[in-house]
Amino acid sequence: MTSTAEPAAAADLIDSLSGIQPGTPLHAVRHARDKVASATQGSQDLFFDPALDNGLPLSERLWVAYYAARLTPHTRLAAYYLEQLSASGLNEPVRAAVDSGTLETLDDERLRAILSFTRTLIESPVHGDRAALQTLQHEGLSTAEIVVLAQLIAFLSYQVRLAAGLGALLSAGAA
Secondary structure (H helix, E strand, O other), X not given: OOOOOOOOOOOOHHHHHHOOOXXXXXXXXXXXXXXXXXXHHHHHHHHOOOOOOOOOOXXXXXXXXXXXXXXXXXXXXXXXXXXXXXXXXXXXXXXXXXXXXXXXXXXXXXXXXXXXXXXXXXXXXXXXXXHHHHHHHHOOOOHHHHHHHHHXXXXXXXXXXXXXXXXXXXXXXXX
């Protein structure tokens, strides 16, 4: 079924976190090709939809997002994802391990493998090789889960760079 009605304008996470207001020059630049901004927000909505049935629970997806934003680093995105984790019941021992970079202390071996893979793809993507994938498989992730995880990490890398670039433009007075 195809709808011809325009969807209601949803809140745009990047605009919100970056402080980009409608009517400003930077908003006009970012939304000059509105389908790109819409697709970015659509990906955000999809990856963090609690009903997404992909084998990766929302909590794991949020930990990946928080850790990726911390590693990059992008403090606003990290704070946003930490807020989302807090709303869903923050696991303090996991947060301590993520914040201190001591993933090896995590009791949850699956989450440890997922976050280690996140670190690999963020810090040294060339090492996201067969051995890295086999580690995920060894921890019980299916091929479909690994693909979604890699797509999520790639999206987060894009999201962080987009937010950083917009922040740099704001700082330079481009807005």
